[in-house]
Every structure is written in structure tokens, then in C-alpha cells.
Amino acid sequence: MKPIGPVLEAGRSTSPLVMDTQCPFCSVQCKMRITGEFDGKRMNYTVEGQPNAASEGRLCVKGMNAYQHALSSERILHPMRRLPDGTFERITWKEAYQEIARRFYEIQRGFGSDAVGVYGGGSLTNESAYLLGKFARVALRTKYIDYNGRFCMSAAASAGNKALGMDRGLTNPLSDIPLAKCIILAGTNIAECQPTLMPYFTRAKEQGAFIIAIDPRETATTQMADLHLQVKPGMDAALANGLLKVILDEGLTDPAFVEGRTRGFTELAAHLEAMDLGVIAGMTGVPAELIRRAASAYGRASTGMVFTARGVEQQTDGYMAVRNFLNLVLVTGKIGRPGCGYGAVTGQGNGQGGREHGQKADQLPGYRLIENAADRAYVAGVWGIDPSELPGKGVSAYEMMEKVHDREIRALFLMGSNPIVSNPNAVFVEEGLKKLDFLVVADMLMSETAKMADILLPASAYLENEGTLTNLEGRVLLREAAREVPGEVQHDWQILCGVASVLGRGRYFGFRSAEEIFDELRHASRGGAADYYGITYDRLRREGGVYWPCPSPDEANSGRLFEETFAHGDGLAELLPVDSRFPVETACSEYPLYLTTGRVLSHYLTGVQTRRSPSLAAREIETFAELHPRTARRFKIGEGALIVLETRRGTMTARTRLHTGIREDTVFVPMHWGDGQNVNRLTHPALDPVCRMPGFKVCAVRVEPLVTARADDL
Template sequence: MIRLTNRPAMLEAGEHVDTQCPFCSVQCKIRLTKNEQAAGERRAMYTVEGIPNKASEGRLCVKGMNAHQHVISSERLMQPLVRRNGALQPASWEEALGLIADHFKAVSEQYGADAIGLYGGGSLTNETAYLLGKFARIGLGTKYIDYNGRFCMSAAASAGVKTFGIDRGLTCRLEDIPLARCIILAGTNIAECQPTLMPYLTRAKENGAAIIVIDPRMTATAELADLHLQLRPGTDAALANGILKGLLRGGWINRSFIDSRTNGFPELERHLESVLLSEIAEITGLTESQIEKAAELYGTAETGIVFTARGVEQQTDGHEAVRNFLNLVLATGKIGRPGCGYGAVTGQGNGQGGREHGQKADQLPGYRLIENEEDRKYVAGVWGVEPDRIPRKGVSAYEMMELVHQGVIRSLFVMGSNPVVSNPNADLVEKALQNIDFLAVADMFLSETARMADVVLPVTAYLENDGTLTNLEGRVLLRESKLEPPGETRHDWDILCELAARLGKSAYFTYASAEQIFEELRLASKGGAADYYGITYDRLRREGGVYWPCPSEDEEQSSGILFEERFAHPDGKAVFLPVPSRQPQELPDDNYPLTLTNGRVLSHYLTGVQTRRSPSLAARSVDNFAEIHPRTAKKYGLEDGDWAQISSRRGSFSVRCKVNAKIRENLLFVPMHWGGAQNVNKATNPELDPNCKMPGFKTAAASITPLKHISPS
């Protein structure tokens, strides 16, 4: 074990650690080596290499190559901070944890346990995500817990459950991609968001696959496409209806599969009778021939995979939009066999596992439902409590912020997230957190949210803590640490156990390691939809990763292909859903004549709390920007590099303009990695999808105004 005292994690010269990237859902494996430095020699301090693995095949992107830089940043928090006289000041763990526990007790006694909220993150390990859910329900007794993954995967997750009976990011394997003869990439820019997966797509293309990219921008991913459908944002569900109509016209549906393995197709067929391609073309801004071509390419292909991501999902009809793309998969029978399937391209490192074991408001471990009596009884038995000790379901992440604003939630504990930047309608969220009675944050850095806190707790980094994460395929991976926690930092799970002890609940939180927590998680998930019972740390070490569901240690590794013979509904059949062709939830008008959408860039992750502490990554993207078409820029008196204020009905922010002819006219694209005056979420739409509570990030009516000679702070 490499020992540290009061400095961020470092290696001795010549030493190395094997780990995995803390960023996106591919979870690439990494070897980090400290270089020998000869006197006067100038060379990189560390060598970073990819380790061969099933997902990335040993590749790394620029984020993975520089992931260690934030760990050794001088900005790392090394001891707890407590607000005194209006300023955060160093404190002991005794004082910091005591303040949190005392406040939780007082709030619970005066207002009830539901006056406390917990807000987690999709980058936490499975062990911490599991424990956070248990801590909320048993340690505190509150129903209010949710996490930032609500903004990532909730639409695809709910659509998968309703359609297939289960939600796992990919129903197929990454190695199936080169076997597909048609690939639909809907609202996903893999080249910037999961770049180590791009070789799978290039191999598919070399094998003769037709690639269809659905995106209002000509992204680096779209440049690979045989057909780029540059639609109006928010019209994905309508486009899927058009493609379905084309499949029916061309006779490219699989009647035998539909009859034997699905329910609801007659209702969908009747719905499609009223669909007119001319109307779909008008809604989407595409041509009828483009839509018909997409139907032909996908319909005539022997094998095919459909991928969706945030462009489709972060809409107020995201659930139904994804279900309509799943209608395409079912109508053609392209699922349950090599080279076929559906994939939701997860954004966060543990976006898959983070939603399986209890961080979501309506879930218990193993993807059990908190309102299901049998599920409650089973998990209560694992936890050693009566079922009525487990609170009922709470509300989604943004709805929690509304309750904070209303004074219903009076105390909030945030772990592994930065909600003041990541939530829509960010000005309301910031105001809510300014006025809350008590805010505690566990983080590595002083994020925008942590700066507002009453207590900040320093936590360990990915190189310093053990745990499992589940990648976008549904493959559970073990990440083991080699470095001891620097300074006074502590593991997330250790903090939760200590707080539970101070609240008189130590009997339920007697863990000495992450592996002990995982052993309980295995049991809590047993028999659930996301069954991890057959997975152990030893097995993960031997096999490098294991797909769930895995109900038994004795079973061989599954093929990774879901639904080969039956779906997860009780009758074994998948379900079609007729979906209306809607316009975007918010349309431009005279006051807000443009459409604002948001997304990611290659060099940053989430709200940039970690990547902005990496000199190499921060230098690639210093400021935020608004991508704007040349004709739109000219119309509003803007040139490349000009500062502009962008406003919506919610609020305003300021960024530089990046003039680019590869974006649709009258559309503004702004990345979501910056806070403060450059935070796009000051203007995004908080309206929620009624099915999954996903906010409508991707379509906000907006205006743009030049800010000559002015730059934001």
C-alpha cells in the first residue's frame, strides 16, 4: 500500500496502478505509471496506457489520458469545512459530522424526517449508491432521495421497462456493433461523448453497414453517416413514426416475430394508418425521401442496432420518443440475436448501476419497486427491519429542488453531484439552496454547490477507493484502489456509516470495506430484475467483468445478449405503443425566436468539477460557447468569437459565439459543463416528462443579444 499524509494521491517513481477511468459509461481500464525523472530532464510526470478489456479494447480518449490530473490537483479538499461567520473554514471531522447529525435530528424532530432530502450521483460506485439509498430510508427515514442520473437515463430506462420488462443499457454487446448491417444513432454524438467506441462503428462501416445519424448538428459522429437526418430538435417521436410508416409501406416488418413475441401491434398499425409522411416531413424539417430512405436502410438490413441518447431522451416526451424507436426494433424483429438490439448510450460512469440499487425515488436494490409490497418485504428482511420502516416513494431530482424552494425540504445532503449547475431552471435551484436551512455536500472540490454549503466533507478519488461500477453494456466491473486516502479525506460509504452511528442507527451500517457492502447488495438484489447475486469481487477479478442478470455464482458468464427467447414481462412478450407525432414542448415566438439546445464536448465531463481541475483538459475548452449558423449570426449582428447574452423565459447566461454552418439555422447549441454566468441551465426548460420526470433540456425558446466588449465573470 502506498502511503500519503496531507497531499493528493501520488506514486513513487517507477510505480504504477491499474484502475479504470472515472468518467463516461465505457469505463476504460487504465495503467498509470510514475516516470523516473533524471536531473534536468523534461518529460511527462506520468505515463498513461490503456489496458485491454472487453469494452474499449484498450483504447483511451483524451479524458482518460488525463483523468489522474484532477486527483493530484492542489485544489483537492483535504479536510472538512464548516461555515462560520459567513465563510467556509477548516474544521475537524468531529465538528463537521456532529453539526450534520445534530441538524438532521433537530429537523426531523421539528418537521418530520421528510424535511430532509438526499441527492446522489451517477458516478458513485454501486456500493455507495446502494448505501445512500439505505441511509436515506433507514438512517434518516426520509422518502426524499433522487440523483443526477434522472437527467441522464430516466427516459430510456422507463421505456425499456415498459417495452421489454427490464432496463439494461444495451440489450446486445458492444462486439455486436460490427455485425450490424444498419445502425441508427439517434441523438447521440459518440465521437465526443464515448470516443473509444468509435472503432466499433468504423468496423461496422467497413463491413458494409449503413449508418444513420439523427442529430440537428453535423457532429463528428454525423460525418461518419451514410444518411444524416438533421431534424428539428424535439421531433424525434414524429420521425420514428415516419420511419415506421415507411417500414409498413415497404413490407419490411417481421410478421412472424411480431405475432409470436409481441403485444399491441394491431393498435400501432391502426395508429400508423393516420400518419402522413408529408406531415412528418413538415414537423421534423426533413424531406419525405430522407425518411423513406431511413426506413429502407433499416428495414432491408438483415441485422441492425438502434442507439438513443440524450438528444432523444432529454425531452418532455422522451419516454414516448424512445418507445417509438423501440417500436422500430420490435417491428423488424431485430433483437435477441447477434448484430441486433437496442442501446441507450449512458453518459455517466455508473449511470447504469447508479439507478439499479436504490438512489432513485421509486426504487429499492435490484431494480425493485418501493411501492411493491413483496419488494418492500424482501428488502426489509435483508436490512433487518419491518417493511413499514421503509418510506414510500419520493419525487424526482428537479421536483426535490422545487420542494427545497417551497420550504418543504429544509435540509439537503448532496453526495457526488453539483445540482446548482446540472438542474434546469438553475436560477430557481440556486435561490432554493441559498435559502435552505442547512446544506451539506460531500465532494472532492469546492463545486458551485459546495461553495453554498454549511458543511463540506472531503471525499476520496477514484484512485483511492474500491468499488464496482456497471458500464453501458450492463457489465459489472471492479475498480480497486492502490493509494491510501490523502489528508483527511474519507470514502463516501465511510461517511454514511459514521453519520448513521451518530443518528443511533449504527447496527444497520456495520461495514468495514466496500466489499462487505457489495456482499449485502448481492443479497438485496437477489431475485430482482437487476440480479447481482452471482457476482463476487473474486469473480470480477478472475473474469474482468460480469453481465447482469447473474443469479448464481455457479453459472457461466452469460452471452450478454438479452431477450434471445423471451422478454422480461410475465408473458414473455414485448409491448408496442402507439406514439403521437408531437411538436417540441416549447416553440419559438416573437420574443424568443430561436431554439436553444445543450450537450457535451469531448474534453469535459458533467458540470466540469473534475475536468476543469485537469490543466490538459481545461486548456482545450476554457470558456463555454454557443454554436450558431452563419445566417443566424448575421441576422443578429454577431461574429465568431463575440460575446452574447442568451435568454429564455427562465433566465439568461452569457457565452462566446462559435459560428458554424454545420448546425441548423435558428438553433443554438451550448455545452452544459460550465456554471456561473456561462451556465446554459439558467435558460433550460424545467417542464418534466410525465412518465419519467426527465426535464426538457433539449428545446427551449430563446433569444440572443450581442454583448460588445463585455465578457462574463
């Protein structure tokens, strides 16, 4: 680790403490400098953005205050064992490792290798994500591994792979955004989720871009847009059909591009020909004239980009919805050139890299497939094992929770995730985790899930943990360690190597640094779709970031994909007809409203980190339920009232916020709180049949006052 200034001793420092690091939160991965100065009583910190190609030196409020959770007095600093009364006692690392080895051995001897599962996270570094996948398959020899990124990017990833032959968040660099003359933002609230990207879009507007936002509610992002399509929750695929129908009817396709670079157009055209725009307008809640206006703006623009995020993707037809927005991009030929492309706006800090190197149930490093014989043979060769030793494909994250509930998985090793809060149907998930014979959690702070652990392992925070992360545009970045670990904390990779050693598999995990792990990752990914072979730590330090694919140390690319060919064997992109369907669960007399979920500016994921930041927690101290004022009057609910929200799966309590910018049939609740404020106690467990994404964004709900509201409040 490079020198970072004086080490604090007894709360004092003789000169400023300087920490150069990278924000741990969203997929932009902004660079920053944290400076701490001791005023005689306490350390005072200032944070400033550092130049980088993605955020251009900007920071948002989360990044400005991220140091607070890393320096929190609530950090877990030593291994602990949970006692029968639910409290924890401090133990040594040796005791922790021995207990883990003993319990895993007993469970696997009695119930088979697959009785132990591994559950990861989309904020882990590439090195940790890679090693976690290797740990599951080589140290534990279990097929059951998946991660919370399944809930973030799986719909877009599957759609990109099928339509384009490759999944990388953006098909073009962020610098292309101001070149676009029309931009569609579908189900993405960039202003609150990736705020440091907003100047790209304001620059585009200044240069004449027409921006279309698709969202059931008004947000800071829709307020920037020239046109807001206020779609019913769950009807994004149908809305895309409406846009496509207008584009075909008005002759706004790019015939040369369609003929030369795609397949499947005849079937798609016939499918759209049979549709009625009025029916689509009725299904989606978007007037036909607005659909026509949006389609015409995008179709007639010389350049254009389409971005999707969780609003489109977290549906039980999320895969097909993204395929339909990709249809829109492809039939107009707006990809592979400046100012044109598609972008899946990654949510988690390393949601892109985390899915490329082995955390997903069906994948091996480099985006290889675990059921492909050649892929298995190649990765087994890198790992020094026989391909027959590699287990087969497991199941998705929520399906792992079902297997936990059914006692097929009896022990779980969990790293950097909080499934009790992040999974749908959270009451069911909590019931399942309570049934486990043994739960190991590696984390930096006490999450709702960590409280249930039998063994709790202290993991390093972003300020301490060196490694690479891949941002939303596919740019690999190096985050240097900025300080020593506190207490007895260990890095994720050290924990994995330590457990592997006591399991008798240490010869495969003899790493001494994150860089050594990355060097093996480079070789394991070589020749795969996500080829990192040409990327090294030295190169990242020199260049500040490198786009993948990068098959050679002497090679660089512009970040723009598909300029001449797509990644399928025939070089063509695939068009696919998509049906217009209603959600799995629709509003009815018993549950008359639609519930949708999302994020707010000051919090991240399940809030474990941001709720430990006093500055961020103070901005949003509790969850809320956003309702239209007319809807609130209908149910005799006032502004700021406590209400009970109930679905067929559970209940929660929230305080109301009334807003005229949300659809009258919709309730919005953010996802950042646990326990009685956990919105995922309500969400539906149905999964997308292709990518196994849960349908977080729509289910039927009813609301009622916790205490009857006074008439003068309404």
C-alpha cells in the first residue's frame, strides 16, 4: 500500500491525513480525495472530487459522505460467534476458521457438497468476485452460488447477450451522450441514482437533444426531460411496442442497417403490423398522441441513445422489455457510431464486473458459461483442476433462498450482501435463513442478515481494500488502498484464502495480494467475451482506466462497441417480437393500487452503509410512501400520516408523502430500510423466466391509515 500521510495515534495527527480513493457506491465510480485535519479535539474531513474520465471530477452527496461509514464506530473489528441468546462474543480468527471448517465438513458429509451455498454482492471488487466464484467451485465444490447483482442487471445482461452477442453496460463511452439528438431514459432516475452523470445530459440538451423519460412518477430526471411518458408499472414492454409500431408505420427505420446488420426483421414487422396503437395506449396508460410524438422524435433524430435501468428491468418480463428497447435501437440503426447506442445503467458499484467473472450461477470468469465444455476445460486448466471437478449450474439468488427454505441448502457463506432486505418476499427469506444449520457472514457493518450469523467475519471497507472495479461503461478502474485496516479486519480475499486453507484446498488459494488475484483473473478471462487479459495494475495506474474487451497489453479501444459487427458468430444482431402482457399480479378490488419501488438520492441499496453516515441518514431518517393527493383522499389519508401497506405476502408501515407527479393508481416506496420498513416484505416472488429477475417494480397493494386521519388533515 502506498504511503498516505501520518497514521493517527491516540486521536492526534501532526499534519493532514490524505486519502486518495474511489466512491464505493454507484456504477460511475467517481474518484475522490479525503483530507483529515485534527483541530485539537477531533478529526475534520473535507472531500473533493478528482479528475477522471467518467465523472469529470464531480461528486454527489453520497460520495461526499462515504467516508463516514468506513470510519464509523459501528465497524465490525474482530471475528465473532453468536451465542444462544442472540448476542455475540469475540473469538480469534483461528477459532472462526476452525468452526467454519468443522461445520461445513459435517454438513457436506451428511448432505452432499451442494448443501453449502455461497451468496455474493455486486459491490465486491473484481478480485473478490472472481475469488468468490473460485472458492465456491474449488474450495467448497458446490454448484450453489449467486449474488445480489441478479436483482440489478440480469435482465439487461441476458438481453444484451442474446440480441447483441455481448453484455457490457454501455455500448459506447459516456462522452458520446452529448452527441445524441434524442435520448430515451426508460425506468432510470439518473438524477438521484447516478447524479454525477447529469451534466452529460444537460450538455446534450444544450446542443439540441430531445429527451424522453419513461417513469410512472415524476422525478428529478423526468423534470429535465422534454417529454414524460407516465407508464403504468409493469407495462414498459408494451410501450416499446407502441414506439416500434409508430416507427415502422411512419417509415422511420434504417433499411440498410436492418438488411445488412440484423436478422429477424420480417417476423418483428409482422408482429407489429397486427398491433393496435389504441390498445397499447389503453394498456400502458400513455396517450397514443404522446407515443407518436416520442417515436417520431427518436426515429427522425440523426443520432440517438436508449438507456434502461431497474424500472424496466426489475419485471417478470424484464428480459423481453429490454429486448424490445434494443429492437428500437436496432431498427433505427442507432448503434455503433458516435452519439448512438444502448446503455443499461448499472446500479451497484461493481454490478458490471461482478457478473463477468463467476459470481452468477451459470458463469465462469470472462463471461464463460459453466455448462459449455470448452469453457469448463479452459478455466479448469487455469485453476489447475480437472474439468470433471467443476460443479454444474446452480440457481438464481432468490431460488437459492427457496432452497434454503426447503432445507436443500443447509449452510450459507455470505459476503457483502443483505438478502433479508434485498430479496423479494422478504418474510419468506427470513424464515428460510432461520432454518439454516450454519450461517457465515463477512461484512464491515452489522446488517439485518449479519445479526443472524453464527460466525461473523470483519471485512475491510473501500478505504482499505485495494482492487479493480468496472464502471457502467465497461471501463476497468483501480481503487488503491488509502489506509490500513482497523482492528483485526481482513480483506475479502484474505478471508476466502483463509477458509479455503482450513478446508484443505489452500494450494489453489495461495495469493498474497489483490494484484496476484487479478493476474490470475486476466488469464482466466483471456479469450472470453469479457476479456481482461490486456489490463494490468501498472497500465491502470498509467492510463486511469481501460475498457474491456482488452485482449492485448498493447491494445486499447475507444469504448464504442459494434461499429462494424456484432458479437454473434454471424456478426448480426437479433431482433425479436415481444408480446404486450400485463404483470403477473394486477390491481383488483381487494388490492386496488400498484406498488413500485426504487431509490432516493441519499441512500444506497439496503442502507447498511448510508444509514451509518450521520450526514446521509439525517436527509432521509425513515422510509416513505409516495401517493397522489387524490388517491390519498380516496383512502382518507393525510400528508405525513403513518399508513399500513399490505400485499398478499406481508405488511409494512410508512409515512406518506403526497405528490401530484405520481400516477393515481401507483404507490412508490424506497428500498433502503429493513425490519418493519422493508418494502420487500410486500414484493412478489415471481421471476422472469429467462433471467430469473424478480418483479420488484410492480405488485398489487392496499393502503390504510395506521390511525384514522382527522378530516381537517385531508
